Amino acid sequence: MxxxxxxxxxxxxxxxxxxxxxxxxxxxxxxxxxxxxxxxxxxxxxxxxxxxxxxxxxxxxxxxxxxxxxxxxxxxxxxxQGFRKELEIQGVGYRAQMQGNTLRLNLGLSHDVDFVAPEGVTVSAPKQTEIVVEGADEQQVGQVAAEIRAWRVPEPYKGKGIRYKGEFIFRKEGKKK
Missing domain, CATH: 3.90.930.12 (Ribosomal protein L6)
Incomplete structure (x- = not known):
């Protein structure tokens, strides 16, 4: 049962x-x-x-x-209530800002990334290092958050990248002489 x-x-x-x-x-x-x-x-x-x-x-x-x-x-x-995912950005010069319905991400790439929020999902950037994804469909909210995170997944050596709020990144030790 x-x-x-x-x-x-x-x-x-x-x-x-x-x-x-x-x-x-x-x-x-x-x-x-x-x-x-x-x-x-x-x-x-x-x-x-x-x-x-x-x-x-x-x-x-x-x-x-x-x-x-x-x-x-x-x-x-x-x-x-709706569903909500919060993302954090870590890294020197990495930031996010909203321009209308478009999220502009500066992630150390040679160009800025423009992410247009799909219908039914609200994306906001209350701070330059925070992104909030909200909506009524749990699957769609999670998918949008995963797509944003995929632009710069946290790397294990310095921890730079986009991570979910509260996510723990297993850190590795660098090269030894």
Whole structure:
């Protein structure tokens, strides 16, 4: 039995969910999100509670049970609070600044990197060494943060680069004489 799948997802006030077939649509103050579950699970909305149940006891049905429940919980969190990733920039001369909807990164390359934020995701730079990525879709927020980080991944000798806030970089010792 799935411990995660057994827990119902409660809908806070101001959030509505509708199920049509295998698709659930959640509306809240930060927008509308939807998820289409596989045929291995059943979705039901009763009294501001969304429950996910497996159809049968096959291994695939049990796998999809917990995953589907987590996806529904992420939809509810996304339309109420949203998701947020924070990045830090370390390195001499490395900085970020916003120019309209474009994030301009100076990362020691021969050119500046211009990153245009996709629809549904908000990118901001409160300081020159901080980047904040926010949005209602957890997967999209994580993907945008990973794409920004990929321009200059932290290197292990000096720790220079773009890292997630609180990320630990395993440092290596340099050459010895």
């Amino acid at each position: 799935s411990r995660i799948g057994k827990k119902p997802v409660e809908l806070p006030s101001g959030v509505t969910a509708t199920v049509s077939g295998q698709t659930i649509e959640v509306k809240g103050p930060k927008g509308t999100r939807s998820f289409t579950a596989t045929d291995d699970v059943t979705l039901a909305v009763n009294d501001n509670v969304v429950s996910v149940d497996p159809r049968g006891s096959s291994k695939r049905a049990r796998q999809q049970w917990g995953m589907s429940r987590t996806m529904v919980a992420n939809l509810v969190t996304g339309v109420t």
